Amino acid sequence: MIQMFNVYKFYPNNHPALTDISLHIKKGDFVFVTGPSGAGKTTLIKLIFCAERSTRGQIIVQGINLAKIKESSIAHLRRKIGVVFQDFKLLNSRTVYENVVFTLEAIGTNRREIKRKAWQVLKLVGLQNRLDATPLGLSGGEQQRIAIARAIVNNPIILLADEPTGNLDSEITQDIMELFKSINDRGTTVVIATHNKNLASQYSNKHIILDKGMRLDTQEW
């Protein structure tokens, strides 16, 4: 599903964000990318959905070589990948329903499909009764649920999450992790970046441990 071969990423100031990373995440995996701040977790996630390009090495996602992908094909790749962020990245002027529908409209889904898919996914994340609320009127946990609903409404094959529980208290963190687990149970490959090792250990034994841009573990699953 996701493979990296000797991937390097340098930012313009020549700061090495990732050094010689190789990994293989299989279909249906539930994987954590862990490590302290500045370890390169976010960069690794960004490389997978082409928000950043690797400086060297090969990245294969669902059979597509990201080193060779054309700018115009990136949009189509992203339709297969859902992304969730620590700061949710919601449109605060739009309602819960509109935030989710926005994704489907943006990729040109037809009207009937939009209604059906949006309702289904909002029910899955437990927001079916908050359709008309705006994000700022909701709790952090609920906002993250909107973001998750938006990320999975198009049935992506991969769900990436960058510190999805970083702004949430421990109880809500558990709820969100359960939600990720249930999404994974439906067959979606889930990759979560977190600095919280305990959380990672609680939910999966598949970890990619990073420090200063290098992979510390040598696990193969």
Next chain:
Amino acid sequence: MFFYRLFYFFREAFQSIKINRFTHLVTIGTITFALLTFGIFIVTVINLNRIFDDWGKRIHLIAYLGKNTDAEEIKKTRERIANLPHTKNVTYVSKERALALLKESLKGQDGILENLDENPLPASLEIQLKEAYKNTQSLKTFVAEIKRIDTISDVEYGQEWLEKFSAFISIVKLVGVSIGAFLLLATILIISNAIKLTIYSRREEIEIMKLVGATNFFIQIPFFLEGFIQGLCGSLLALGILYVSYKILISKIISDYSLYLGAFNFIFLPQKLVIALIFFGILLGIFGCALSMGRFLKA
């Protein structure tokens, strides 16, 4: 599917215009101002050209004959001119007839002509042109041809005045083109900045759209529609203002200068130019949008 997408694009464009209405009003105002200026120059030049041609049509030429031209030569010259394709008819005015006409025009003051030893006026041929050749270009070639005839000493057709008027029209055109080019540049920059502001105010939406896999084409369409709507509104407004101003001004000019202008008919922009101006406004809107969109999506 197609109609829903279309609906989506228009909804997004109008929503954006609603949110950023001040920016859009400024842009529409700028397009209006630029196109109005263009329109004023075009209407002015068209009507000046028509006045020029109209006066040209009223012109007849006087070809003065050399002092020692005898009757036979006069007859030959007259025939030669009459046979030219431009000529409608040629009338011979003898020296005596010319003096009589002068006396008539100086009625009451004709005493000043009494002490003349001899008639100083030359004999001449008065030439009227066919309708099809009553324009400045044909006039020039015709005059050049007549001047080549040996028996003709000079040709008079109000050339000095015509040339001055022609130069005046050229200056108006030049000023129009210069101001027009400057305004064009300014308008494109203003539109481009207005769209940039709109893009900035919607950057989060665009970021999320890109994140979820919207193509650049899909992201751009509502912005291009905004440019289109701005251009259309600006050009229609400019044409409206131009038409009303034209009507008011023309009624005033006609009442004040009817003596000089006679039955001259002023015209507004021809239909083709009206359509061209609307297209031009729309193009301005879209081009201004493309300028900022390109930069933004690359970033």
